Amino acid sequence: MLLNQDGDQIKHRTVQDNIKKYALVTGITGVRPxxxxxxxxxxxxxxxxxxxxxxxxxxxxxxxxxxxxxxxxxxxxxxxxxxxxxxxxxxxxxxxxxxxxxxxxxxxxxxxxxxx
Incomplete structure (x- = not known):
């Protein structure tokens, strides 16, 4: 289980969205982030x-x-x-x-x- 800075559990969808966002920002292409x-x-x-x-x-x-x-x-x-x-x-x-x-x-x- 991953926790945010407030100690609450991070939702699966938040992790998925953040990975996609960071992949876009860093220019990662050719794989499903x-x-x-x-x-x-x-x-x-x-x-x-x-x-x-x-x-x-x-x-x-x-x-x-x-x-x-x-x-x-x-x-x-x-x-x-x-x-x-x-x-x-x-x-x-x-x-x-x-x-x-x-x-x-x-x-x-x-x-x-x-x-x-």
Missing amino acids: SPHTFRHTFAKMFLMGDGDPYVLRDLLGHNSMSTVVLYLKLFREDLHQKYKGRSPVDWLNGIKVRRPDVQRDLPFDVEMQLGN
Whole structure:
């Protein structure tokens, strides 16, 4: 609950109107200026800043992860770009697997390909 300077609760419509007014004054265009947009922006920045999805659930006041999963799907491409190349699977591009040597007990031998 937000309070005004007199200690009274600020009405939802007042918050919506003020956000629209400030967006106009500052020249923000191309997005719908609303409290919901602030929530989405916060969620995206939190996740892009390595925030934990379970913590995000609590911060947004959700009871289940289903809504947070929607945020993850919504920002999938941004998150993909952020973590591109960080997965151990991505590192496998630089690994060459050789046939097993007769003298070895291991099923295969892994040799790293070090490139420039």
